[in-house]
Amino acid sequence: MSDTVNKSEDEWKNILTSEQFYVLRQKGTERPFSGKFEKFDEKGHYVCAGCGNDLFSSDTKFDAGCGWPSFFDAIDKSKVKQIPDNSHGMRRIEVQCAKCGGHLGHIFNDGPRPTGMRYCINSVSIDFKADTIKK
């Protein structure tokens, strides 16, 4: 992955909303059931709100009932990075955009078939595109 995005904190502040900056760059979490994509079923795909990297297809979105948009797979494994996160007294795996390092959410192993994984993603971290990208 030579195709990466590196920006300074000030540069990110200029192009992101304060809410996006808080989640993507400071690893914040939006309030559950508050995000624009938590109940959203349009066909298309989701990109990183920071850099536009293609991340998730609507074909893999499911209602986990957890309060955040959930996907059982990424468009391509190379699109996301998984980083151990032991903050807040929990052992979790953080999901980052592989292109800009933006914080997307966390991944858990209680998802549906075929992967059994649940990518629990902040709505703030992603944007929706109406064209479908297949895996």
Ligand code: FE
């Ligand atoms: Fe990104």
